[in-house]
Structure formats: structure tokens, C-alpha cells
Amino acid sequence: MKNQNVLVSGISFRPTVPLPNSSLFSLFPSISPALVVLPKSLKKLEFENKATKINACWVDSMRASSPTRVRSAAASLSETDEHSSWITRHPSALSMFHQIVNASKGKQIVMFLDYDGTLSPIVEDPDRAVMTNEMREAVRDAAQCFPTAIVTGRCYDKVYSFVKLADLYYAGSHGMDIKGPSKNQKYKNSNKQSVLCQPASEFLPMIEEVYKTLEEKTKSIPGVRVENNKFCLSVHFRCVDEKRWGALAELVGSVLNEYPKLKLTQGRKVLEIRPTIKWDKGRALEFLLEALGYANSKDVLPVYIGDDRTDEDAFKVLRDRGQGFGILVSKIPKETNASYSLREPAEVEDFLRRLVEWKRSSHRTRMMA
Numbered sequence: 001m002k003n004q005n006v007l008v009s010g011i012s013f014r015p016t017v018p019l020p021n022s023s024l025f026s027l028f029p030s031i032s033p034a035l036v037v038l039p040k041s042l043k044k045l046e047f048e049n050k051a052t053k054i055n056a057c058w059v060d061s062m063r064a065s066s067p068t069r070v071r072s073a074a075a076s077l078s079e080t081d082e083h084s085s086w087i088t089r090h091p092s093a094l095s096m097f098h099q100i101v102n103a104s105k106g107k108q109i110v111m112f113l114d115y116d117g118t119l120s121p122i123v124e125d126p127d128r129a130v131m132t133n134e135m136r137e138a139v140r141d142a143a144q145c146f147p148t149a150i151v152t153g154r155c156y157d158k159v160y161s162f163v164k165l166a167d168l169y170y171a172g173s174h175g176m177d178i179k180g181p182s183k184n185q186k187y188k189n190s191n192k193q194s195v196l197c198q199p200a201s202e203f204l205p206m207i208e209e210v211y212k213t214l215e216e217k218t219k220s221i222p223g224v225r226v227e228n229n230k231f232c233l234s235v236h237f238r239c240v241d242e243k244r245w246g247a248l249a250e251l252v253g254s255v256l257n258e259y260p261k262l263k264l265t266q267g268r269k270v271l272e273i274r275p276t277i278k279w280d281k282g283r284a285l286e287f288l289l290e291a292l293g294y295a296n297s298k299d300v301l302p303v304y305i306g307d308d309r310t311d312e313d314a315f316k317v318l319r320d321r322g323q324g325f326g327i328l329v330s331k332i333p334k335e336t337n338a339s340y341s342l343r344e345p346a347e348v349e350d351f352l353r354r355l356v357e358w359k360r361s362s363h364r365t366r367m368m369a
């Protein structure tokens with residue numbers, strides 16, 4: 001691949017590194033190599049090489065909420081005091097709306113939205129976590145005003161089937177499958193978007209193998225659901241009797257012992273199995289900012305809204321860059337790198353609607369001046 005600029009979804013990229021292997025093209029013969037571009041940050045892509053050890057701590061961690069619930073050191077602090085102290089540190093993004101939009105003056109807002117627990121409420125059956133038409137409308141309107149990306153642990157196909165909006169960017173499989181709007185008229189309004197980055201493509205056969213093994217082995221534990229998210233897997237224990245969580249953690253650990261290139265992380269009542277590459281939602285956010293031309297720009301205000309431990313990687317990137325805001329969706333105090341909070345998806349919808357109204361009215365004011 002030559003080091004020349006290529007145009008993908010209206011964005012100009014300069015490929016900086018050759019692709020790590022050609023398997024991507026054998027797996028996706030329809031993808032032109034010119035459309036698959038790796039970010040500068042991929043040059044540094046490394047393996048963590050961490051063996052997954054399952055022990056009693058995992059079960060404690062499975063009991064904790066995600067991200068971890070804040071427990072006050074001062075035993076005397078009541079839950080109400082604890083909550084108000086947390087809200088002082090992470091105020092509602094709705095009550096701080098004016099401060100947020102003031103901070104965006106002269107800057108391009110870029111929206112990053114997690115899916116489960118952020119755009120759709122948490123439900124027992126992962127296949128039923130649909131989003132309301134009202135939320136879809138709010139996201140569609142936001143995407144008309146600002147570049148908008150969905151960043152999720154779900155696989156691309158699944159999340160697209162829920163969101164159904166072609167003009168967005170999607171970072172599925174915890175950011176390991178990034179796609180953007182297709183320029184090809186034929187594919188407009190379809191899920192045939194352009195592939196922008198797939199840093200874990202070589203893991204596809206391994207993930208498929210582990211999926212089959214886990215499906216078979218977990219049959220003995222009622223309520224377990226193994227979800228294939230293409231570049232990663234989710235082992236759901238929301239419907240498993242708590243007494244069997246230890247056995248499940250052990251079983252998953254024993255399978256993963258055979259795969260040192262995979263690691264285990266945790267979300268909301270779910271064990272997540274992922275390649276050990278240093279890639280997460282934070283790296284996906286950086287990739288998308290770079291792809292949109294804002295890698296070193298001071299004129300951008302990224303806003304990331306998410307509810308889960310895996311979203312913390314993105315909140316931390318924003319905090320470290322000193323740029324933009326993370327907004328945690330949670331009703332209870334949790335340890336977080338986010339600056340602000342929202343209580344539930346309904347508040348996320350309100351926040352998006354207010355942003356759109358503000359953007360449209362400031363546009364009208366400019367036109368009239």
C-alpha cells in the first residue's frame with residue numbers, strides 16, 4: 001500500500017504503516033485494501049501477554065457493579081451524603097449544560113456514544129436491548145450536527161441492527177471493528193459501511209474456536225449465555241444463580257488458560273474475552289479523532305457518554321488529553337474518570353436533544369447576524 005492520502009467516507013487519511021497481515025483481505029474479499037487504513041497509533045500495537053488467572057477476587061468483582069461502586073471510607077457517611085459528595089465531583093451533564101456548550105465555543109464537538117446502558121436500558125436478554133424510536137431520532141439529529149460514533153462491546157452487525165443509522169461511525173467489538181459511512185450511493189442507508197480499522201483480524205479463528213468451546217462447556221450451568229461479538233466474546237451471568245458464579249469463573253478461566261493471547265475483562269454482569277492487544281474503547285476514540293482530522297487539534301471537543309467499566313478507557317483518554325468530557329451514565333456513585341454524570345438513557349436522550357437545539361439555534365443566530 002502506498003503512502004498516499006486516500007479518501008474514506010469523506011475523510012482524508014495518510015496510511016502510515018503497512019497492514020500487519022493479509023488475512024484481512026482473505027476474510028473480507030470485498031474490501032479494497034485502499035479502504036483499510038491503520039492509524040499511527042497502531043504502529044505501537046503490542047501484546048499485553050497476561051495470563052488470565054481466575055481466583056476468589058473474580059467472584060467478588062463479579063458481585064460489584066460496573067464500574068466499581070464507590071464505597072465511602074468514612075463509615076459514618078450515609079448513602080445520601082455519599083451520593084451528594086459524588087454528584088459534587090461528577091455533576092449532572094444536564095445541570096452543567098451551559099458550561100459544556102460554552103467550553104465548545106470555536107470547537108467542533110465530536111460525539112461518542114456507548115450502546116448498552118447508554119442508548120438502551122439494561123435488560124435480561126441481550127437480544128432484546130432495542131433502542132426506542134425517540135432515542136434513534138435524537139441520535140440521528142445529533143449526527144446531523146456533529147460527527148457521531150457508537151462505541152460498543154457488541155459486534156458491528158448486531159449494534160447496527162439496533163441503531164439502524166447509516167450516517168454514523170461504529171466502533172464495534174470494543175473498538176476492534178471500526179466502520180464509517182459509505183460514500184457509495186448504492187450502499188447509502190445500508191449497513192455496508194467502509195471498514196476503517198480492524199486491529200484484531202488475526203484473532204478471528206481463535207475467537208470462533210473459544211466461542212464453540214465455551215458454548216459447549218457452559219451448557220451445564222443454567223442461565224449462562226455466550227455471545228459471539230466477532231473479535232471478542234461475552235459470557236453473560238445476569239441470569240445465573242449467584243451460587244454458581246464461582247464455578248462459571250473457574251470454567252472460563254480453565255478454557256482461557258489454553259489461550260494466553262486472550263484476556264478476560266468485566267462489564268455489567270458479563271465476562272468479556274478479548275485479544276491481549278493493547279486496544280480498547282480509548283484507542284478507538286483516538287483512532288476516530290485522528291481519522292476525522294483532529295489528532296493534534298485544539299479545536300475539537302470530544303464528548304463520550306458511557307455506563308460501563310470498558311468506557312473508563314475512553315474517559316481516561318479524554319482526561320489525559322485534557323480535552324473534552326466523559327459523561328458516566330449511572331444512578332449510583334461509581335469510581336470513574338468521567339467529568340459529568342447522567343442517571344439513565346432517558347437523560348442521555350434529553351442531553352442529546354438539548355445539544356441539537358443549542359446547535360440549531362446558534363446556527364440560526366449566526367445566519368441572521
Ligand SMILES: O=P(O)(O)OC[C@H]1O[C@H](O[C@H]2O[C@H](CO)[C@@H](O)[C@H](O)[C@H]2O)[C@H](O)[C@@H](O)[C@@H]1O
Nearest residue numbers: 115116122123124126129152153234238268270
Ligand atoms: O459497550 P456496550 O455497548 O455497553 O456493550 C457491553 C455489553 O453490552 C451487552 O451486555 C449488557 O447489556 C445486556 C442487555 O441490556 C445485559 O443483558 C447484560 O447483562 C449487559 O452486560 C452485550 O450483550 C454485550 O455483548 C456487550 O459486550
